[in-house]
Amino acid sequence: MNLLVVAMLLFSVGLYGVLTRRDLVAVLASIEVMLGSATLLLVGLGATGEMIAGTQVGGGTVEATGVMIIVLAAAEAAIGLALVVAVARRFRTTRIDELTGVKG
Amino acid sequence: MSIESVVFAILAGVALAGGIVTVFARDVTRMVIGLAAFLLSIAGFFVYWKASFLGVVQLFVYVGGVLVLFVFAIMLVHRSTEGSPYLETRHDIASITVAGGLFIMVVTALKDFVHDPVAGAMVTGTDEVAAVLLGPMLTHFEMVGVMLLAVLVAVVIIVGGEER
Incomplete structure (x- = not known):
């Protein structure tokens, strides 16, 4: 229960940041908070050692899945920040309310 | 109150403080430091459950890699754009409704199914x-x-x- 509340509070804070931030880098940082809280809840659920959907999930599987998520999050951050740098070079701004055009 | 619950409370407090600083800070440097505190406390949670390998991976990949990437991106981006970065918020009421609504929805839906793992639960x-x-x-x-x-x-x- 405590774990669920903490992880969901972090997720909600991150979601609020994604919705309200005006700078692209700050939006990406908020996305990292959301991803981190989701990983926290997943690993915490695995650490309870309970049956999930009728099967016993071992600690090795939980940790391996966590490693996969962390690597995917790192790849997402790399691509996202590269896109931010490209956008900043081309349009001289990273404010999302100034980046309104769709045509490239 | 056992020592384990104290450690859990400290880790949760640091994680929440880091997340809140990341989302609400007006200064880019403070935002990155908040993100660092958040990611470090997540690694602390993993070590607390004895998922040591995952904790080390979190430290190496996130704190060592992604955070440095963020610092580099901020250096590159905010040098090429003039003026100080704008981090202020907008759409406050609607966003807080969405975020708070999601929180209440998920917690009420899952509160009977999610139990707290004890400290050192994973001995892998x-x-x-x-x-x-x-x-x-x-x-x-x-x-x-x-x-x-x-x-x-x-x-x-x-x-x-x-x-x-």
């Missing part, structure tokens, strides 16, 4: 993780490797392709 060594990574999850492992290579090439093309 790296040998067990390796057996899973190179056994049942070998396909995932290889695909993540290929994807990382693709990401590397994509980042070089995205960032380097603009300058001529």
